[in-house]
Amino acid sequence: MPKKSNDSLRKINAVLHRDLGYFFAALLIAYSLSGIALNHIDEWNPDFIVKKTSLDFDGSYDRQNVDAELIRHFSRIAGEDTFRLYDFPSERQVKVYYKDATLLVNLADGSGTYEKISRRPLFYQFNVLHRNSVDWWKWASDIFAVMLIIITVTGVIMLRGKNGFSGRGKWLAAAGLIPPLAALILQNFQ
Amino acid sequence: MQNNNPFFVLLACMLPLILSGCNTASESPDTLVQQEQDQQKTGVLLVSHGSHSETWRTTLFKLEDNVRERIIGNTHVDGIKSAFMEYTEPSIATRLKEFDKEGYSDVIIVPILLTVSSHSFDDIPTIVGIKENPESVEMLKLEKIERYTPEAEVHITPLLDFQEILQDNVLRRARDLSQNPEEEGLALIGYGSEPYKEEWTKLFEATADHVAAETGIDTYSIGWCGHIVRYSPDSTTTAVERVLEKEKRAIVIPALVAFDENFQIRIIGGGIEKVDNNQERVLYKPDSILPDPGVEKWIVDISHEYSKIIDKKQ
Numbered sequence: 001m002p003k004k005s006n007d008s009l010r011k012i013n014a015v016l017h018r019d020l021g022y023f024f025a026a027l028l029i030a031y032s033l034s035g036i037a038l039n040h041i042d043e044w045n046p047d048f049i050v051k052k053t054s055l056d057f058d059g060s061y062d063r064q065n066v067d068a069e070l071i072r073h074f075s076r077i078a079g080e081d082t083f084r085l086y087d088f089p090s091e092r093q094v095k096v097y098y099k100d101a102t103l104l105v106n107l108a109d110g111s112g113t114y115e116k117i118s119r120r121p122l123f124y125q126f127n128v129l130h131r132n133s134v135d136w137w138k139w140a141s142d143i144f145a146v147m148l149i150i151i152t153v154t155g156v157i158m159l160r161g162k163n164g165f166s167g168r169g170k171w172l173a174a175a176g177l178i179p180p181l182a183a184l185i186l187q188n189f190q
Numbered sequence: 191m192q193n194n195n196p197f198f199v200l201l202a203c204m205l206p207l208i209l210s211g212c213n214t215a216s217e218s219p220d221t222l223v224q225q226e227q228d229q230q231k232t233g234v235l236l237v238s239h240g241s242h243s244e245t246w247r248t249t250l251f252k253l254e255d256n257v258r259e260r261i262i263g264n265t266h267v268d269g270i271k272s273a274f275m276e277y278t279e280p281s282i283a284t285r286l287k288e289f290d291k292e293g294y295s296d297v298i299i300v301p302i303l304l305t306v307s308s309h310s311f312d313d314i315p316t317i318v319g320i321k322e323n324p325e326s327v328e329m330l331k332l333e334k335i336e337r338y339t340p341e342a343e344v345h346i347t348p349l350l351d352f353q354e355i356l357q358d359n360v361l362r363r364a365r366d367l368s369q370n371p372e373e374e375g376l377a378l379i380g381y382g383s384e385p386y387k388e389e390w391t392k393l394f395e396a397t398a399d400h401v402a403a404e405t406g407i408d409t410y411s412i413g414w415c416g417h418i419v420r421y422s423p424d425s426t427t428t429a430v431e432r433v434l435e436k437e438k439r440a441i442v443i444p445a446l447v448a449f450d451e452n453f454q455i456r457i458i459g460g461g462i463e464k465v466d467n468n469q470e471r472v473l474y475k476p477d478s479i480l481p482d483p484g485v486e487k488w489i490v491d492i493s494h495e496y497s498k499i500i501d502k503k504q
Contacts, residue, residue, distance in 0.1 A: 042420045047332060048325070085321060089311045090389050100324045104385065117324050133332050 010158075017154035020147055027129075027144055034126035047127050049118050053078075055103075057110040066094055066107070078103050078114040232500055233269045233294045233342070234261055234493045235285055237314060238302040240274030241450045247278060249448035249480050250302065253489070256481070260490045266497045269294070275309060275317070276335055282317050283338035294342045298496045300489055302447055303349050304356070304479075305393050307383035310349055318344050345500065347492045353393065355484045357400035360443050364401050367441045367473040374473070375409030375433035376401055379426050379458050380445040382414035390414075394445065409436045415444075415457045426461025434471055442474040449478045 037046035057074055071086045075096060080103075086096045089104075096103040105112040132138040156165050156173070165173070236257075238250050254272045261267050269292070273285040282299075289297050299318065303310045308326070315321035317330065319339025330337060350356070360378065368374055378394050391412060398410035413429030415421065426442070433440040442462060444454050454476035462472050479485065 048328060050325070087311070087321070089306050089386060092388075095311070097321065097323060102323065102325070115325070117328065119328070128332065131332065133334055135334065 013154045014158060017151060017158055020151050020154075024144060024147055024151070028148070030126045031130055031144075034123065034130035037123050037127065038130065045120070047120060047124050049120050051116045051118075053114045053116075055112040055114055057105060057112055059110045061105075061107040061110065063088060063091060063094070063107060071096055074103060074105055074112065078112070229295060230266075230500075231268045231292075231294045232266055232296045232298065232497050233271065233289045233292075234267050234298045234300060235282070235289070236270070236272045236300050236302055236489065237282055238272070238274060238447065239309060240277040241448075241452075242277055243450040243452065246448045246450045247274070249478070250274075253302070253480060253486065257486050257489045257493075260486075261493045264490070264494060266501050267298070267493060270493075275314060276333060281336060282314070283336035286318065286338050286340040286342070286344075290341045296500045297340060297342045297344050298493055298500070299344060299346045300492060301346065301349055302485075302489075304380065304445065304447065305349055305383075306386045306389050307381075308385065311386075315346065318346075320344060320346070345496050347496055350485065350488065353396050353400075355482070355488055356393065356445065356479070357397050358484055359479050359482050360397050360445065361401050361404050363443050363475070363477065364407060364441050365405060367443075367475060368405065368407065369439070369473070371406040373438035374407050375411070375437035375440050376407050377411050377413060377426070377429040377433050377440050377442045378445050379413045379415050379429060379442060379461075381416035381453075382418035383416070384418045387418065397445070407441065409433055413461070415446075415453055415461075421452075421457055423457050423461030423464065426458050427464045430462060430465050430468075430472060434465070438471065440465075440472050442472060444476065444478060446478050448480050449476065454478070 034046075037044075040046070055077060057077060061070070066086075066088075068086075071083055071094070075081070075083045075098070078096075078101075080096075080098050080101065082098075084097045084099070086094055088094050092106060092108050094105050094107060096105070100118065101114065101116040103112055103114045128134065129137060129141070132141055156169065159165075159169070161167060163169070236250070236254055241247060250272055254270060258270050261270055269289070271280070271285045271288065273280050273282045275282060286297065299314065301310050301314060312321060312323040312326045313330065316323050316326040317335065317337050319337065327337075360376075364376060376398055378398055380390060380394060382390050394412045398412075402408040402410070411429040411432040413419075413425040415423075415426060419425040430440045430442060442458065444458050446453055459474070459476060462468050462474055465472055
């Protein structure tokens with residue numbers, strides 16, 4: 001290939017790598033943070049902050065005697081002025097609903113748990129994107145995935161010489177294969 | 191003398207119409223009741239959890255097929271459909287829109303769920319607009335589960351946690367696997383629910399006691415396979431090992447509504463595989479509560495009962 005056209009291809013490659021990198025930088029960081037958050041879904045709630053407060057309603061109650069007045073009394077102790085609805089998940093429990101909170105009272109011993117839910121700032125929004133919780137976003141997500149491949153390939157072939165893929169690049173790329181391969185082999189033996 | 195005033199001409203034209211209107215108002219009460227009943231149209235919606243597994247979904251559609259004739263034939267129900275709460279269509283919202291479009295006045299929702307959980311108590315009522323549980327509202331939005339308040343009046347029936355249905359079902363399946371009851375114990379594995387663990391445990395304990403009384407298999411343990419244990423096989427392994435501490439063999443029964451590869455094979459099957467010498471010591475068939483004539487009968491009976499209540503209200 002003539003040197004001139006080779007140079008212009010290299011230039012296109014560098015421009016693609018640079019500009020796609022700039023364009024997708026924010027999304028890449030959002031997906032990475034969301035990825036870490038969702039990896040640990042068993043240890044925390046990455047979408048919501050659920051603030052639980054244990055309450056004591058002093059005594060035991062009979063389901064038959066639970067009425068709006070008693071629910072208002074429970075609600076006042078929980079710090080709520082009004083309630084939307086109450087219902088009985090079982091014979092021993094009553095659940096009270098508020099705008100962004102609930103109260104579960106164990107009627108037998110008068111213990112209760114008040115739960116207030118709010119969206120976890122930033123992570124909720126990142127997770128909405130990562131989980132494709134917006135219908136059409138999966139197509140944007142597909143395009144993003146293809147662009148990541150292009151950014152990676154253009155990065156791999158960008159440099160020549162001892163710091164290029166044919167130099168140290170091939171060894172580092174091979175080393176990068178070791179952790180996923182080790183995980184797959186270990187999984188096979190489990 | 192001929193009157194050409196347009197008002198009188200219009201009045202003369204409308205007179206028969208006005209008189210016919212008066213006639214309608216003087217119809218007998220029987221005719222009115224008949225008309226209201228004509229407008230009344232009741233549907234049954236069988237709602238289950240939903241799964242990515244095709245086998246699971248097929249089982250639930252088959253359940254609908256099995257009860258359709260008995261429900262429509264013996265009750266004042268005009269139509270029956272199935273819906274899944276999550277993962278796949280037809281969703282609850284899709285089906286309720288269909289009922290609305292077809293002019294139904296009442297929809298009886300029959301949850302095909304074993305016992306109380308957040309899904310039955312909060313999520314389904316929130317989807318159909320009866321409740322607005324803050325956590326369900328947020329989760330449904332994240333999971334892209336549509337909420338729809340239908341024009342038809344919705345009636346939600348109680349759950350399947352009538353102990354006899356599960357007791358008879360588990361007893362039949364345990365007997366099928368049993369080789370020598372004196373040397374065996376029972377490991378019951380269910381989906382579970384964090385806030386209602388006590389209710390689930392009581393239901394399973396009563397079931398295991400029934401099996402013990404009928405067969406003599408009196409050692410038992412309970413394990414979970416759902417979100418309560420983060421879908422881990424470890425709870426199954428622990429439940430089986432607890433039985434094997436006292437007995438020679440463990441009979442493992444999945445107390446799950448239908449078969450799902452992820453649950454009966456990967457989680458429960460995976461949990462059993464971790465038990466030493468499991469091929470000799472564990473008796474397991476990856477089956478489910480369905481198909482079960484008792485469940486079908488319960489669906490028919492509860493639909494009948496609710497359709498009668500709706501009829502009386504009219």
